[in-house]
Amino acid sequence: MNIDDITLSLVSNTLRAWRGAEDLPAGLLALDVLRKGGSATEVERGIHLRDLIESLVITELQDQRASEHALNDALPTTRADLLQAVGMDFSRNNGELEAWSALYHRYLAPVPLSVEELATAAHLDVRNFRRRVNGGVERLTDRLQRLEMAEHNRVQQAQLGRHLPPPEYARLFGVDQHRRKLADLLRHENGPDFVSIEGMGGIGKTALARAVTSSLAENSNLDGIAWISARQTWFNDRGEIETTSDPATTLADIVSRLVTQLGYSELAGLNTQEKLDRLAAIFRSTRHLIVIDNLESISDVDILLPALMPLARPTRFLLTSRESMSRYPMVPCFRVPSLSFDDSRALVESELHRRGFNSTPSLEDMTALYELVGGAPLALKLVSSQMSRWPLAVLINDMRRASRSAPESLYTFIYRRTWMVLDDSARELLLSLLTIAPDGEDIHWLRVMSFLPPDAFDKALDQLLTYSLLQLAGLSDSLHYRLHRLTTTFLQTEILSTWQEADSGSNPEFTSE
Amino acid sequence: MGAILNSPVNDVIGAAYWADEKQRWTEFYRDRLTAQLRTAGDLVGDGSPERLQPHFDSFVSLLNTTIGQPDLADLWLDLVDRLHPLPVRWGQWSTWLAILRQASQKAYELYRPAQQAEYLSYTADLLLNTGQSEQALTAAREAMRLARQSGAAWPLGVAGNAAAATLRSMARYDEAQALIDEVRFALTHLPTPQPTARAAMTEALLDLEQMDLLRYFKRLDDALDLGERLIANLSAVEGIDPHDLAGAYLRRATITWVSGNYQVAVDDLKQAAALYRQAGDELQDDFRRSQSGTGLLQHVAIPGG
Numbered sequence: 001m002n003i004d005d006i007t008l009s010l011v012s013n014t015l016r017a018w019r020g021a022e023d024l025p026a027g028l029l030a031l032d033v034l035r036k037g038g039s040a041t042e043v044e045r046g047i048h049l050r051d052l053i054e055s056l057v058i059t060e061l062q063d064q065r066a067s068e069h070a071l072n073d074a075l076p077t078t079r080a081d082l083l084q085a086v087g088m089d090f091s092r093n094n095g096e097l098e099a100w101s102a103l104y105h106r107y108l109a110p111v112p113l114s115v116e117e118l119a120t121a122a123h124l125d126v127r128n129f130r131r132r133v134n135g136g137v138e139r140l141t142d143r144l145q146r147l148e149m150a151e152h153n154r155v156q157q158a159q160l161g162r163h164l165p166p167p168e169y170a171r172l173f174g175v176d177q178h179r180r181k182l183a184d185l186l187r188h189e190n191g192p193d194f195v196s197i198e199g200m201g202g203i204g205k206t207a208l209a210r211a212v213t214s215s216l217a218e219n220s221n222l223d224g225i226a227w228i229s230a231r232q233t234w235f236n237d238r239g240e241i242e243t244t245s246d247p248a249t250t251l252a253d254i255v256s257r258l259v260t261q262l263g264y265s266e267l268a269g270l271n272t273q274e275k276l277d278r279l280a281a282i283f284r285s286t287r288h289l290i291v292i293d294n295l296e297s298i299s300d301v302d303i304l305l306p307a308l309m310p311l312a313r314p315t316r317f318l319l320t321s322r323e324s325m326s327r328y329p330m331v332p333c334f335r336v337p338s339l340s341f342d343d344s345r346a347l348v349e350s351e352l353h354r355r356g357f358n359s360t361p362s363l364e365d366m367t368a369l370y371e372l373v374g375g376a377p378l379a380l381k382l383v384s385s386q387m388s389r390w391p392l393a394v395l396i397n398d399m400r401r402a403s404r405s406a407p408e409s410l411y412t413f414i415y416r417r418t419w420m421v422l423d424d425s426a427r428e429l430l431l432s433l434l435t436i437a438p439d440g441e442d443i444h445w446l447r448v449m450s451f452l453p454p455d456a457f458d459k460a461l462d463q464l465l466t467y468s469l470l471q472l473a474g475l476s477d478s479l480h481y482r483l484h485r486l487t488t489t490f491l492q493t494e495i496l497s498t499w500q501e502a503d504s505g506s507n508p509e510f511t512s513e
Numbered sequence: 514m515g516a517i518l519n520s521p522v523n524d525v526i527g528a529a530y531w532a533d534e535k536q537r538w539t540e541f542y543r544d545r546l547t548a549q550l551r552t553a554g555d556l557v558g559d560g561s562p563e564r565l566q567p568h569f570d571s572f573v574s575l576l577n578t579t580i581g582q583p584d585l586a587d588l589w590l591d592l593v594d595r596l597h598p599l600p601v602r603w604g605q606w607s608t609w610l611a612i613l614r615q616a617s618q619k620a621y622e623l624y625r626p627a628q629q630a631e632y633l634s635y636t637a638d639l640l641l642n643t644g645q646s647e648q649a650l651t652a653a654r655e656a657m658r659l660a661r662q663s664g665a666a667w668p669l670g671v672a673g674n675a676a677a678a679t680l681r682s683m684a685r686y687d688e689a690q691a692l693i694d695e696v697r698f699a700l701t702h703l704p705t706p707q708p709t710a711r712a713a714m715t716e717a718l719l720d721l722e723q724m725d726l727l728r729y730f731k732r733l734d735d736a737l738d739l740g741e742r743l744i745a746n747l748s749a750v751e752g753i754d755p756h757d758l759a760g761a762y763l764r765r766a767t768i769t770w771v772s773g774n775y776q777v778a779v780d781d782l783k784q785a786a787a788l789y790r791q792a793g794d795e796l797q798d799d800f801r802r803s804q805s806g807t808g809l810l811q812h813v814a815i816p817g818g
Binding site: 252253256259260265268269270271272416419427428431432434435436437438439441442445448449451494495496497 | 531534535536538539541542545546548549552553556567568570571573574575578579604605606607608642643644645
């Protein structure tokens with residue numbers, strides 16, 4: 001509901017309608033704040049509105065009474081007690097208390113009281129008592145406006161955040177400076193239209209993009225956020241499957257999902273270029289942030305970037321990619337550095353603490369671990385999760401051996417080790433997740449598609465979370481689960497034959513840089 | 514396993530172990546994909562469109578993952594059959610178009626011309642709705658050919674409707690009329706589609722197109738009579754899809770609008786919008802509501818206006 005439509009007279013008429021047991025004027029039933037309670041019908045909204053207003057007024061009245069040290073736990077329910085309470089309220093020389101008391105007793109008290117008897121109890125003439133009632137209505141109107149405004153903000157934030165992956169890590173290490181820098185860049189009026197976050201797999205590109213996006217969602221006047229995870233395989237426009245998406249297919253898919261995510265479903269029937277033209281027109285007067293995650297899935301961005309360019313300004317694009325966009329001069333590249341030793345150590349300690357372990361790795365072990373895996377957050381998290389099972393010294397020793405024989409397969413080694421500690425149920429669940437949408441799925445879908453009994457499912461899910469094999473996405477009431485791209489690739493190439501046979505052999509995903 | 518886990522992995526867990534793991538889990542995964550396809554089909558059968566819509570991308574991912582498995586073709590096509598036409602109503606037109614084309618290809622590989630005709634007819638309809646008239650006409654004609662050959666009435670009706678609509682959109686009204694007559698005649702020689710609602714819609718699809726043609730031939734009264742009969746007939750059919758009935762109201766609205774019966778047109782549009790919403794097609798619902806609003810503004814006396 002428009003805030004300006006919440007007027008004094010509307011609130012006053014609503015209160016009068018209640019007092020006279022008449023039909024409510026429609027106005028306040030349109031309050032967005034009533035939708036939060038799931039009120040669907042007019043009758044339900046009427047009941048919810050009454051509850052809301054009573055609760056507001058009673059809270060204010062009791063707060064004022066408490067400030068005068070005159071609070072009774074229960075509100076009076078008889079005529080005599082109510083009139084006595086009015087007398088007490090008006091004996092304090094407190095304007096706020098008088099206004100809320102006048103409002104409550106005139107319109108909301110359990111026993112109908114005439115203005116004359118209320119004025120008498122308050123030791124005022126009728127005209128002055130009416131003024132106090134009006135003062136109460138003014139205050140109530142103000143509270144309702146603020147509540148509605150807060151609800152609008154809440155909905156806007158929820159809208160902006162609905163496509164964001166949830167924080168990948170319970171706590172992000174070593175990214176504050178990068179986040180600020182990138183957010184400032186994207187917020188700046190004359191900043192670049194495209195920014196690319198780059199780095200090897202598992203270095204934390206998505207987590208950083210998420211942090212930047214959240215920062216912008218909170219502190220920028222964005223009209224919308226779209227978050228699109230580029231797909232690894234897709235149908236092309238001839239209906240054929242492509243193992244590596246061709247640019248035109250990817251552009252069509254990305255634009256199509258952009259249209260859906262931003263709520264412009266009326267553009268669904270247009271072809272890709274028409275959609276782009278219409279979006280460009282819309283984006284001239286609106287400001288969006290478009291995140292395209294895992295852009296390395298796209299074999300040729302030469303078509304993609306120029307096609308998206310007309311949508312930019314004031315809209316901005318944030319890209320994440322394993323491959324550098326440095327050949328595009330208009331795309332400033334931000335290469336995510338490995339975590340420093342101190343940040344790596346803090347991350348490992350935080351992960352151990354999160355899992356209920358109070359011990360911290362020795363400086364010697366931590367140094368050895370850092371030498372082996374570097375400051376890659378995913379690797380550190382995976383190894384930390386294994387430390388609940390093996391001493392770090394044993395893990396380091398094994399990784400050293402693996403690293404010596406095949407340095408490029410360190411991630412494979414780490415994943416294999418994790419795979420070996422999983423129960424079969426957890427392995428089944430993990431493989432069942434290979435077919436979910438790239439942006440994740442909810443727990444109900446996982447449950448159904450895992451075919452596990454409830455207890456086994458809960459245990460399996462817990463194991464996958466414990467070993468950092470699942471990522472959470474979305475808000476708390478709509479959590480989504482998804483796999484990290486590296487985890488997907490491990491399963492596809494190391495656990496299943498299907499994909500390895502199709503691949504040429506080596507797996508660039510696991511090649512260390 | 515315990516001994517293995519406490520030992521250095523590289524020394525003990527060799528290639529043989531992982532080869533066995535691969536074999537075991539690849540077999541498991543094949544079964545899992547089968548089960549997931551079957552379950553996804555069941556979910557579509559049991560779920561309301563609103564509950565299914567958020568999972569569209571996962572349905573597509575599952576189809577995407579299993580498309581290359583010949584032994585899963587039946588389940589794959591069954592899932593497509595169950596999902597159609599929901600993705601169209603959700604505005605997922607380009608994605609669904611690609612999947613329908615794949616379905617058509619699969620049906621072709623399995624030597625199932627009737628099924629191929631069905632997917633081609635849906636493809637034609639979607640191509641028409643996305644403004645790709647030439648391609649729509651080609652697909653519709655191929656669908657009609659296959660449908661006739663295989664004696665499949667339903668795809669013949671769908672494709673006939675799409676082809677006639679495409680010809681009409683190209684202002685080739687006489688050809689469109691001839692095509693409708695031809696399809697009607699062909700249908701009389703084909704077995705009645707099952708279930709009853711589908712049989713009713715096969716006829717209705719041609720009537721819908723006929724209404725528009727009558728309009729272009731300036732026979733508005735005949736068009737209105739046909740619309741009246743069509744709505745009455747469809748409303749009486751048990752299990753009719755509200756979306757199909759909405760289409761009939763919408764078509765009648767366009768005729769009554771042209772006839773100058775604006776209030777009736779607005780009422781029909783509102784009825785169509787309500788039915789579209791009931792069928793989970795919010796896009797059409799919004800369109801028709803906005804049209805009815807426009808109608809009210811332009812042609813109906815507004816108090817104080």
